[in-house]
Amino acid sequence: MIKVVVFGSGNVATHLTKVFYKTNGINLVQVYARKKTNFLTKKNIPFTNNLSAIKKADMYILSISDDAISDFSNNLPLKNGFLVHTSGSVAMTNLNNRFNRGVFYPLQTISKNKKLNFKKVPICLEAEKNSDLKLLNKLAKLISTKVYTINSEQRKSLHVSAVFVNNFTNHLYKIASDICKERDVPFDILKPLILETAKKIKKISPKEAQTGPAKRNDKNTIEAHLKMLNDEQKTIYKILTKSIQNE
């Protein structure tokens, strides 16, 4: 049994709490947060909002906002232990060095009220000590089939890449939905295309998958498209078209 304490009550903390609670081989000995959630009450999971009452565990998992990680680890009234955070953009060394330090970063878009199948969520691990990495690996493999060891620099690259494929991609969906709304076209017509575009790169690389007027340098179509867009949309269209053509 791996004994873990989870700190936090955000999206990631909530999902981790749920999956740790239900997984054999993991003992969720305590959750620390400001307020007790319904889930903790319902499942009778040991809870505290008092940092001086933290129980002993094999691993302390800090799932709080990026900016708070460093201070929180400095002020945590524990003498030592294995402390990990769950952030994509914070270096492992931002944790106070009186701890054995590590990272447990689940790379997925996580919404609080949406069910998540953790088995398919890539988990990126890092630890200073080899024995800690082994323990992290054991924990991660109990909940996911996709476990990677990644250093802090690589994790930062993944985090910025994730912004491109998640936040920025979602914003392109938003622009398309605006264009459709303005012309009274149901955005639903585009959903199969959106899904297929995402699925296509499972088999072939994004470079091979590229098609369309930018790739073909079809100037007539590009001109016609630009005429339909507002200034902001035009700027984005031009820059992405140029970037595709620079390939």
Place this chain on the structure above:
Amino acid sequence: MIKVVVFGSGNVATHLTKVFYKTNGINLVQVYARKKTNFLTKKNIPFTNNLSAIKKADMYILSISDDAISDFSNNLPLKNGFLVHTSGSVAMTNLNNRFNRGVFYPLQTISKNKKLNFKKVPICLEAEKNSDLKLLNKLAKLISTKVYTINSEQRKSLHVSAVFVNNFTNHLYKIASDICKERDVPFDILKPLILETAKKIKKISPKEAQTGPAKRNDKNTIEAHLKMLNDEQKTIYKILTKSIQNE
């Protein structure tokens, strides 16, 4: 039985030929192209490369490159009949007006060698005459469950929207794969996130689905990200971040 003749041998023509051939209620009376494909030979589908030998049909489907549609329809040695094209960006009126005109636009990313389940491909229809629209509808519903009637202006909006959610989104995948490659991180780690981002908007709008440093205006993370990018990536990152923040 709806009798159709297909003109063309590109991606769309190839997939249409296959689905028309195998669908009950559709009689693929002939395919016109420059060269006979293996599929046509194997299935013994009537083929011609001679425009003077086109057979009589209820519908002539022009699935050729956008730029060629107008000239081809002008020079086609048929006196009349119901002629449709399959393009997202060409107006119906670009077809010669001695024909009854229409559009049969399947909105999906179509690769020649990838199997396509037409049942889920949205098909956007337009026709000048009501009776022709009925016939188009009948044909479309035999191969797909997602059939829409859309005028030429709306179809153009869909086409530019499709560039955003398909070509531009795929380019963001490409940028992410470049960043990963440069830092020796497997791009595969991002694939579940890519798929989840596409699936998320089935249930909630792209506006509601947005998260990340731009949305939160997390300046530290944005600064750290920009430092990792090359000039072109930086430009794209800044413009999309600003556009998210303008919401």
